[in-house]
């Protein structure tokens with residue numbers, strides 16, 4: 001069973017071909033980072049126009065790598081939301097058009113559920129129930145996966161998402177875009193204990209997150225530095241490492257709380273921030289110490305990709321589910 005998957009929820013134009021729901025034959029990502037970098041963030045109107053430009057070449061590349069043609073495809077899976085309306089529309093239109101022209105079934109996929117299936121692609125042994133933490137540019141979601149397709153919401157961010165604060169702090173400090181990987185890199189050999197920051201709601205007895213106050217605290221600490229300190233690369237790296245550590249520590253505290261309350265000792269991570277090296281090492285180390293199995297998808301499957309959409313779409317299709325062709329994007333779709 002071959003599934004053609006399209007993911008255009010934000011600024012990456014992604015096309016993949018998946019065999020039997022779990023084998024990646026191709027996974028093409030056409031990044032628009034170079035275009036959005038000069039604006040310091042994703043410009044929705046620009047992103048949707050670029051998807052239109054990049055989609056056909058990405059599709060051609062995906063078919064070439066998989067050594068297949070549209071005739072071989074049994075299912076077309078496309079992200080429906082959450083995301084940017086204009087961007088989602090591009091992928092959906094393309095998928096629906098192929099579905100009509102080539103008489104192939106079409107299935108719409110929830111992007112967040114796709115991030116969950118990234119773990120399954122890399123770790124076929126992962127079995128529900130498990131706790132899922134999705135940390136991306138738009139989301140910070142803690143969920144109990146009782147079964148595939150059966151999710152119980154625990155908590156989410158009340159303001160900025162984890163990836164969003166990385167990007168905003170980097171933008172303010174003029175470090176570059178996107179901030180997550182750049183901060184990760186600059187923090188790698190720095191001192192995370194030099195500054196003391198706290199994640200919002202860090203020690204509160206709930207599963208919600210709040211990162212906007214932390215962002216303000218980091219910006220204030222930076223503003224209070226002397227001009228020469230602002231130019232001191234090592235000092236700035238320490239500031240970034242201290243910020244990063246407070247985000248990672250907060251994410252761990254809420255996750256371990258969910259583990260303790262539910263008694264479920266498996267945790268899966270997903271979303272772009274799950275590519276963060278500090279987060280990966282802390283979760284692996286603490287998981288080991290606390291006898292919790294931690295499933296980390298490879299960094300390439302943490303960030304947005306169509307392989308996870310194909311895997312998720314194939315799963316639902318195997319239960320006979322398909323979507324109507326008049327389905328519209330849902331920018332606010334929840335898990």
Ligand code: KG4
Nearest residue numbers: 136137138163180181272273275276303304
């Ligand atoms: O999942 P994703 O590719 O797109 C969304 O669904 O949002 O996540 C993108 C986010 C961005 O905010 C980016 O800065 C962040 O993930 N990110 C990282 C790292 N790589 C990507 N954050 C921290 N450390 C990283 N290594």
Ligand code: ZN
Nearest residue numbers: 136271272304
């Ligand atoms: Zn995502």
